[in-house]
Amino acid sequence: MNPIIRVENLIKRFDDRIILNQINLTVNPKEVITLVGSSGSGKTTLLRCLNLLNEPNSGHIYFEEQDLMDPNTDINKLREHMGMVFQQFNLFNNKNVLDNCTMAPMLRLGLSKKEATERAIKYLTKVGLKDFIKQDVRRLSGGQKQRVAIARALCMEPKVMLFDEPTSALDPEMVGEVLSVIKTLRDEGMTMVIVTHEMGFAKEVSDRILFMDQGIVLEENNPKDFFSQPKEERTRQFLNRVIQHI
Amino acid sequence: MFLDVLATLPPQSDFFGTIIYIVQSYYKIILYGLGVTILLSVVGTLGGFILAMGVTQARVVVIDAKRDRLFVKIYKAVFRQLAIIYVTVFRGTPMIVQAMIIYYGIATTGMFSWWGPLPAGLIIVTVNTTAYISEVLRGGLQAVDPGQMEAARTLGMSHRQAMRKVMWPQAIKNALPGVGNEFVVNLKDTAVLSVISVVDLFYSVRQGASATYRYYESFMIAAILYLILTYLSSKVVDYLSKRLDTTAEVNA
Numbered sequence: 001m002n003p004i005i006r007v008e009n010l011i012k013r014f015d016d017r018i019i020l021n022q023i024n025l026t027v028n029p030k031e032v033i034t035l036v037g038s039s040g041s042g043k044t045t046l047l048r049c050l051n052l053l054n055e056p057n058s059g060h061i062y063f064e065e066q067d068l069m070d071p072n073t074d075i076n077k078l079r080e081h082m083g084m085v086f087q088q089f090n091l092f093n094n095k096n097v098l099d100n101c102t103m104a105p106m107l108r109l110g111l112s113k114k115e116a117t118e119r120a121i122k123y124l125t126k127v128g129l130k131d132f133i134k135q136d137v138r139r140l141s142g143g144q145k146q147r148v149a150i151a152r153a154l155c156m157e158p159k160v161m162l163f164d165e166p167t168s169a170l171d172p173e174m175v176g177e178v179l180s181v182i183k184t185l186r187d188e189g190m191t192m193v194i195v196t197h198e199m200g201f202a203k204e205v206s207d208r209i210l211f212m213d214q215g216i217v218l219e220e221n222n223p224k225d226f227f228s229q230p231k232e233e234r235t236r237q238f239l240n241r242v243i244q245h246i
Numbered sequence: 247m248f249l250d251v252l253a254t255l256p257p258q259s260d261f262f263g264t265i266i267y268i269v270q271s272y273y274k275i276i277l278y279g280l281g282v283t284i285l286l287s288v289v290g291t292l293g294g295f296i297l298a299m300g301v302t303q304a305r306v307v308v309i310d311a312k313r314d315r316l317f318v319k320i321y322k323a324v325f326r327q328l329a330i331i332y333v334t335v336f337r338g339t340p341m342i343v344q345a346m347i348i349y350y351g352i353a354t355t356g357m358f359s360w361w362g363p364l365p366a367g368l369i370i371v372t373v374n375t376t377a378y379i380s381e382v383l384r385g386g387l388q389a390v391d392p393g394q395m396e397a398a399r400t401l402g403m404s405h406r407q408a409m410r411k412v413m414w415p416q417a418i419k420n421a422l423p424g425v426g427n428e429f430v431v432n433l434k435d436t437a438v439l440s441v442i443s444v445v446d447l448f449y450s451v452r453q454g455a456s457a458t459y460r461y462y463e464s465f466m467i468a469a470i471l472y473l474i475l476t477y478l479s480s481k482v483v484d485y486l487s488k489r490l491d492t493t494a495e496v497n498a
Contacts (some may be wrong), residue, residue, distance in 0.1 A: 053396055071312050080402035087392060088391075090393035094412065103403075104398075104401035104402060108401065108403060149397075
């Protein structure tokens, strides 16, 4: 089966600092990949490069064999197929819950207001927020905001979902409700790339875990071995530090 | 006529008598001037607001070095420079000087038969206010969380769609108190347009003053009227800003 995303020799610099150093990565359909590592290791930058929120300096990113780095590629078109969920939710503050979900499908996919509304209600129901459609987004709790953000991305019916530390800005008691939505998506076969600090969650949902350190993918492993017998010494140190807290 | 005025004028020592006398004798032209001052401020602020959106958009335009075609890059860069120059020039020179240059400049060309103090005044206050409101709008745009733009772009929306549907509505809301403030400023600052004989509040009061030689009392009337105008409109602006802030709460 062809990979959905294939990254080749990706290099990203901020000024003179190398953030991503020759990254290679493939994401296969229905696969869940988590990126873990200490802050500054480049995992969020890598995720943001996948849909060109950050523009890499060189290398290739193929989405279904179309090169995002080619200036002639219509990135807006490709982004329609790559949903993204942010740490800070980034819900549109000038819109209510429903309009947050219907705007892009109407603008980009040509759905009528009625079709977009039906679709939005479908996905808001999935994340458990059907009763909140008229609500102002600023009045939601963090967990509710993040679930709306997931529903908003799903309304484009993307082929891949990218999650950038989706629970890092949440109060601890709200982490569970967001993670359970992501698990549901995994069970339904959604392809996902997730940057997370939740090691228990990474172990549970991932098909593969990528440990990033200083701009490279230092270790790629299945979740079981990653936690029980990591290949690299750096991974072991990292796990010792983060697991101590659990 | 001239002698009549002086004959019936209350003595110099009678301050309130003089004020009442001037109001009674000149209320028509003073009311007219008051109307013109309000007209200049309303047209200047509304027109300035609309034009400022265009100027601001030109200033904040993003050139995509990799994907924009050469032609697009050039026109974006040219319009951005023009917008920057426009704002610099109109904020960097006094409106009284702009008024002289524009009014007499266009008058000497004789291009427009309708050109006169009032149309000129309306245009001058509008182009001047455009520059100031552009600053306010730019601040309003910068105050919108960049995450809003990113979220819109990740859903596939173009930069233009994201600006129109997500960024601008929030920027305008942020900017409305500042725009209201420009209206209040315009109420006072349009007084300088009397230099090109626009019959605004200042000019009309001066008519009364020079006919009676009672400058002090006449301009006390002007001061009170300006104060009432600015006080009332500040209150309205405050009220509207508060209401805007709380619409979210009210709807929810």
